[in-house]
Amino acid sequence: MSEATERTPVDVAVGVLIERDAAGNEGRFLLTSRPEGKVYAGYWEFPGGKLEAGESVHQALARELHEELGITIGESHAWRKLVMDYPHARVRLHFCKVFDWQGEFQMREQQTMAWEQLPVQSQPVLPGTIPVLEWFAQERHHAGPTHHG
Numbered sequence: 001m002s003e004a005t006e007r008t009p010v011d012v013a014v015g016v017l018i019e020r021d022a023a024g025n026e027g028r029f030l031l032t033s034r035p036e037g038k039v040y041a042g043y044w045e046f047p048g049g050k051l052e053a054g055e056s057v058h059q060a061l062a063r064e065l066h067e068e069l070g071i072t073i074g075e076s077h078a079w080r081k082l083v084m085d086y087p088h089a090r091v092r093l094h095f096c097k098v099f100d101w102q103g104e105f106q107m108r109e110q111q112t113m114a115w116e117q118l119p120v121q122s123q124p125v126l127p128g129t130i131p132v133l134e135w136f137a138q139e140r141h142h143a144g145p146t147h148h149g
């Protein structure tokens, strides 16, 4: 692979599913563990995956969440973007908040899911997930650690 190809970031749509109370206050958020056989297997992250050719971020997110979790999402709200350099890849993560979804959660890739609050109890957390927990800490005026380990 040429250096240019290696350094071109791969776009990844990431869903931050958040529960809201009747007043619209944001509460718990969903983390899933990466399945066996993938890089960083067992690490906790927000569900999502790479955009396929011609897809928008929302389309990729809707497809991935359906494939991985069996749910159908309504609107997604673009939140933040982050480029991460891993030994195996350079990725541009498009984090989207999602408040509306339908269907029962099914772990179609033998992952595990957890509804979390700060500080996150599940561990280890994927490096690309830690900044998101810091954004949550700012929004929610949370002091202290955001996760363990």
Ligand SMILES: Nc1nc2c([nH]c(=O)n2[C@@H]2O[C@H](COP(=O)(O)OP(=O)(O)OP(=O)(O)O)[C@@H](O)[C@H]2O)c(=O)[nH]1
Pocket: 012, 013, 014, 038, 040, 045, 046, 047, 048, 049, 050, 051, 084, 086, 089, 091, 093, 126, 127, 128, 129
């Ligand atoms: N889904 C997800 N991926 C993340 C997050 N943070 C982060 O750095 N990543 C990285 O983004 C990339 C997403 O790829 P993936 O392997 O989950 O996507 P995919 O299902 O399309 O992959 P595939 O090629 O195995 O089918 C991985 O390199 C992963 O390490 C996150 O919070 N969620």
